[in-house]
Amino acid sequence: MPALAPPLIAWYGENARDLPWREPGFGAWDVLVSEFMLQQTPVARVIPHLEAWLARWPTPAELAADPPAEAVRQWANLGYPRRALWLHRAAVEIRDRHAGVVPADVDALLALTGIGDYTARAVAVFAYGQRHPVVDTNTRRVLARAIDGQAQPGPPSRRDLDRMSEVLPPGRSDAAIVNAAAMELGAVVCTARTPRCAVCPIADRCAWRAAGYPDTGDTRRKQAKYEGSDRQARGAILRELRDAASHGLPVDGILAGWPDSRQRDRALDSLVADGLVEAADGVVHLPR
DNA sequence: GATACGTGGAT
DNA sequence: TATCCAAGTAT
The missing domain is CATH 1.10.340.30 (Hypothetical protein; domain 2)
Structure with missing residues (x-):
């Protein structure tokens, strides 16, 4: 060598x-x-x-x-x-x-x-x-x-x-x-x-x-498309919560205009699982 | 070992 | 415009 x-x-x-x-x-x-x-x-x-x-x-x-x-x-x-x-x-x-x-x-x-x-x-x-x-x-x-x-x-x-x-x-x-x-x-x-x-x-x-x-x-796998992905939905949820007051947002207000409500729910669940988001009594907020 | 995980600039 | 890529980690 x-x-x-x-x-x-x-x-x-x-x-x-x-x-x-x-x-x-x-x-x-x-x-x-x-x-x-x-x-x-x-x-x-x-x-x-x-x-x-x-x-x-x-x-x-x-x-x-x-x-x-x-x-x-x-x-x-x-x-x-x-x-x-x-x-x-x-x-x-x-x-x-x-x-x-x-x-x-x-x-x-x-x-x-x-x-x-x-x-x-x-x-x-x-x-x-x-x-x-x-x-x-x-x-x-x-x-x-x-x-x-x-x-x-x-x-x-x-x-x-x-x-x-x-x-x-x-x-x-x-x-x-x-x-x-x-x-x-x-x-x-x-x-x-x-x-x-x-x-x-x-x-x-x-x-x-x-x-x-x-x-x-080229053995690399193609990077998954971001547009329309769960990752994009997670990012959008987190952006809303960063901009929100510390007491959080009502869960129904999260990503209200998102085209795929199933995807929105999935993203929210995964954020909770990761500890990036907490949800209780219909309110969602960043971890305290 | 394969997969999911953000975002924006460069080509 | 679409794709590539960026001082990785946890599961």
């Missing part, structure tokens, strides 16, 4: 974007919040929400002291609102189990609500400087191309972590940079749609390039 770390470190030093979470003084809680928001959401959309969130809740304890409804409201239209609920739960867990301090241990982080393989290691590495592999969708694509010679990565696997481990240099600081650099490269150069191989720092050792850019059979 070609050595990827040296050119990645050099390239990152010259080309890393200026992003809030790369500023000195960006703390562990700040990193944790940013990683929640970045789950499946583009950087450009996250930045303004992140700054507003941290201005309102500079510590986990401050978020935990407010009801989950406020977290869901502040989340606004960022998407996947369960993340707001989970981030609030994680803040409560940090307050109750870790004395209000974001844990540095990967297993302790994994035990928090809403934190999985990626976020746990991202916090351990980027907030606390530990040496672990951090593998997101960008890194998986870079590894698939540079090492496997495939245009697109296969489905996510725990083995991805082992593969990234082999790329990391020995030192903690360099390892953290290589983790960040692989993500950055996938985000701005080795992109999904139109890779910019002409400016890629590892093009000279890329297996995909050496093989003539073979087109991997």
Whole structure:
């Protein structure tokens, strides 16, 4: 396997974007919040929400002291609102189990609500400087191309972590940079749609390039259509409830003009099941 | 391992 | 206009 770390470190030093979470003084809680928001959401959309969130809740304890409804409201239209609920739960867990301090241990982080393989290691590495592999969708694509010679990565696997481990240099600081650099490269150069191989720092050792850019059979499943979906109905309900007063709305008034009343009921039930919505005595409201 | 889960910008 | 895609997680 070609050595990827040296050119990645050099390239990152010259080309890393200026992003809030790369500023000195960006703390562990700040990193944790940013990683929640970045789950499946583009950087450009996250930045303004992140700054507003941290201005309102500079510590986990401050978020935990407010009801989950406020977290869901502040989340606004960022998407996947369960993340707001989970981030609030994680803040409560940090307050109750870790004395209000974001844990540095990967297993302790994994035990928090809403934190999985990626976020746990991202916090351990980027907030606390530990040496672990951090593998997101960008890194998986870079590894698939540079090492496997495939245009697109296969489905996510725990083995991805082992593969990234082999790329990391020995030192903690360099390892953290290589983790960040692989993500950055996938985000701005080795992109999904139109890779910019002409400016890629590892093009000279890329297996995909050496093989003539073979087109991997498109194994990805089509994303379900959003228009007319249950997801859209959930989003519309939550939007109404975010805009409503804290005492909520009468259940009959929810999505009153929705074309499919069965779908509306299904969406409402699923939101209740997720804990994003509470319903009692004919009134629906965000979780208190 | 497959599936459900938001939203909006880019192509 | 339709489709693709985005720093994943829980079930």
